[in-house]
Amino acid sequence: MLEAAPSKLTRNAVFLVLVASLGYFVDIYDLLVFSIVRVPSLTDLGLSEAEITTKGQLIINVQMAGLLLGGIIWGIVGDKMGRIKVLFGSILLYSIANFANAFVVNVPMYAAIRFIAGIGLAGELGAGITLVTETLSKEKRGYGTMIVAVIGLFGAAAAYAVAKHGWQSAYMVGGGLGILLLFMRIGTFESGMFQDVQESKVSKGNFFMLFTNFARFKKYIYCILIGAPLWYVVGVLVTFSPEFGKALHSKDVLSAGEGVFYTYIGISIGDIFAGLLAQLIKSRKITMAVFHILSTVAAIIYLRSEGITHERFIWVCFFMGCSVGYWATFVTIAAEQFGTNIRATVTTTVPNFVRGSLIPITLAFNAFKGSYGQINAGFIMMGILTVIALFALSQLKETFGKDLNYIEEEAGVS
Numbered sequence: 001m002l003e004a005a006p007s008k009l010t011r012n013a014v015f016l017v018l019v020a021s022l023g024y025f026v027d028i029y030d031l032l033v034f035s036i037v038r039v040p041s042l043t044d045l046g047l048s049e050a051e052i053t054t055k056g057q058l059i060i061n062v063q064m065a066g067l068l069l070g071g072i073i074w075g076i077v078g079d080k081m082g083r084i085k086v087l088f089g090s091i092l093l094y095s096i097a098n099f100a101n102a103f104v105v106n107v108p109m110y111a112a113i114r115f116i117a118g119i120g121l122a123g124e125l126g127a128g129i130t131l132v133t134e135t136l137s138k139e140k141r142g143y144g145t146m147i148v149a150v151i152g153l154f155g156a157a158a159a160y161a162v163a164k165h166g167w168q169s170a171y172m173v174g175g176g177l178g179i180l181l182l183f184m185r186i187g188t189f190e191s192g193m194f195q196d197v198q199e200s201k202v203s204k205g206n207f208f209m210l211f212t213n214f215a216r217f218k219k220y221i222y223c224i225l226i227g228a229p230l231w232y233v234v235g236v237l238v239t240f241s242p243e244f245g246k247a248l249h250s251k252d253v254l255s256a257g258e259g260v261f262y263t264y265i266g267i268s269i270g271d272i273f274a275g276l277l278a279q280l281i282k283s284r285k286i287t288m289a290v291f292h293i294l295s296t297v298a299a300i301i302y303l304r305s306e307g308i309t310h311e312r313f314i315w316v317c318f319f320m321g322c323s324v325g326y327w328a329t330f331v332t333i334a335a336e337q338f339g340t341n342i343r344a345t346v347t348t349t350v351p352n353f354v355r356g357s358l359i360p361i362t363l364a365f366n367a368f369k370g371s372y373g374q375i376n377a378g379f380i381m382m383g384i385l386t387v388i389a390l391f392a393l394s395q396l397k398e399t400f401g402k403d404l405n406y407i408e409e410e411a412g413v414s
Helices: 006-044 049-080 083-101 107-121 124-135 141-153 155-163 167-184 192-198 214-225 228-238 241-247 256-281 284-303 310-323 327-337 340-356 358-372 374-395
Strands: none
Touching: 006 049, 006 083, 006 107, 006 124, 006 141, 006 155, 006 167, 006 228, 006 256, 049 083, 049 107, 049 124, 049 340, 049 358, 083 107, 083 124, 083 167, 083 340, 124 141, 124 327, 124 340, 141 155, 141 256, 141 327, 155 167, 155 256, 214 327, 214 340, 214 374, 228 241, 228 256, 228 284, 228 310, 228 340, 228 358, 228 374, 241 256, 241 310, 241 374, 256 284, 256 310, 256 327, 284 310, 284 327, 284 374, 327 340, 340 358, 358 374
């Protein structure tokens, strides 16, 4: 296969990183918009304060279920038909869903549309990261995925800013951004690694390959478990900050939207430091371990903030965000663990299974809350998830600088 001239390859790589970054920006915007507008949107639908909590949990869990299903669908499509088709198909689906969300009139309709949006949202990050890791050199791909995450995570800030003009406007702008991005994607190209695999007869996009070999299955599960604490911080500690504020006897009403805004600014900054640290010490595993410990400290500070003020809440959310700013590093680890013929399947399903893990996490949190109270349940869940994540991390091999041009054999692990 002839290689492109270096200057053309560089231009193509830069364009690809830019498009993947903007795609993740829209993805995060649409993924978190419900967390930001949960209270005002459900209030407008006539729900009581208690119903806003229970129905809000239901809707976000339904959205996460959509992400689980979509992760499998888009991952298989990405390995069988190409990463580019995932980028186009997924963004079209969740853009249409977000337009529809602006016109919901009841909770069942709201939940159904968020489920569809979840399916669409599942394809964006995995396909983008897969393309970047397969296109950039092994020395520079860490920088590429870091840029994707940093630019993308500011989508949360955009969602918070737009939501101030009304929850319907927030959904409509999200849909409009997706359609604009769709036109930008014209001209994107497949990775050479994928094209090489397409020409071979090797099994591609076989989701069940992850379960037919025990060593490969364990590696896959470990990749999911190392990311769970991040989504617990965002999906429980921050999303339900109004409830945590009451438990901490805050004089101020804590805003989940504001919490998400400052948390994601922190995550963006954390992703920069995590990416640079990994490049400096040439170890993604050590970087992840450092950030897991920091995130535990941040959660403890939050949950011990009796009488928390509005100002302290903002700073704590920012610190928690910085401490879980390992999203790009985490997804890159998953991409580097598996061969080209199932890489998109893994890189798409792993982050979405982490997001989907919010369903059992929320159920477990509520069970602990019923027995031990809101704050103690927060401590217990963070402790359990961190211990599990650190154990899973210890079982994975270091992949920094690994050559990714290989395939997974059906009968074994490459």
